[in-house]
Amino acid sequence: MDGGRIQRRDFFGKAFKTAAVVLLAETILSCTDKQEPLLSETNKIVAAPAVYEINKWAFHLNSFCSDLDKDELTLTEWQDQLADLYGKIELEDILRFIDFERLIKDLPLPDLGVATKKVVFPKINGLPEDTVFVKKVFGMNPRRAIIPHGHSNMASGHLTLDGEFRLRQYDKISKTNSSLVLNKTVDKVIKAGDFSSISDDRNNVHWFIAGNRPAYTFDVIMLDLKGEKYDIHNLDMEAAEELADGRLEAPIMSVQNALSKYGKVTEA
The missing domain is CATH 2.60.120.10 (Jelly Rolls)
Structure with a gap:
């Protein structure tokens, strides 16, 4: 875990150089590192670097939770890792990733x-x-x-x-x-x-x-x-x-x- 904390340069990896590039739904991009998973479909038209970052976020989130489940992280290490991880991603990217606006349309709030x-x-x-x-x-x-x-x-x-x-x-x-x-x-x-x-x-x-x-x-x-x-x-x-x-x-x-x-x- 490299001291139990992700470094910013590792998290964002080899970011795409052309920020103007956009992805339509079901566009697939390969990461430059062969060890990294493919980036997959998105719900919106978004800049390619943002897709890269949110997919990396999702993989790290899954990895940390799997490590906790296997008792390879302590509870407080897991809490620290998540706090660090969430600090490296834009809120708007998460809202888009989970399709927040669609979710809350079907979520009536109780009294x-x-x-x-x-x-x-x-x-x-x-x-x-x-x-x-x-x-x-x-x-x-x-x-x-x-x-x-x-x-x-x-x-x-x-x-x-x-x-x-x-x-x-x-x-x-x-x-x-x-x-x-x-x-x-x-x-x-x-x-x-x-x-x-x-x-x-x-x-x-x-x-x-x-x-x-x-x-x-x-x-x-x-x-x-x-x-x-x-x-x-x-x-x-x-x-x-x-x-x-x-x-x-x-x-x-x-x-x-x-x-x-x-x-x-x-x-x-």
Whole structure:
């Protein structure tokens, strides 16, 4: 993994020299390096270098997720790799790649909670159609929330596609049958292009509240890590008890109660 991080020159490779070149759907370009896969069809007419970059992004994303699945990356290494990877690609390229505008036309947003839509990548030679990771777009109306929750045996990355959120995150220190002990790590407003992630080892709990217009994320989700069944723990953060060391002990609650209490908010 060359020290566990992609260098910019390696990621973009031998970029195409003529930026004016465009591709129609089903045009195929070969990379100059024989070890690299072919670039395949796109949904739009786009500049050739942009197609090259987004296809490289998709292959690296699949590679990192496969490495995590095989326990060849630690959880925090995977989180770092994805943050670095997303920092090397333009948001507009990802929106085009997943056909975001078409997806959200068929994604009615509920009055409470969130709506989700499966993402299918365009066909690219050498990239499996059934990736090891789950790909979804999440959408919500203004002032709605992805309710506060923690995770077990999961890792996921979240790219804000449109709108903005107040994001709060917490490290999971320990778990009982009825609560999680947490340490607060993040409390900030995130906007389109911002990336966050969770795992058992870092920023395990997250809580998104949409701003004053509809907001969307693209999520990459790894489940059942190390052969252990994944689980989600919805939390009553307002009822969390502050411990002597400054950490918080938050009660676990049912999804129905969590949605009722946190799914729609008047203040962020």
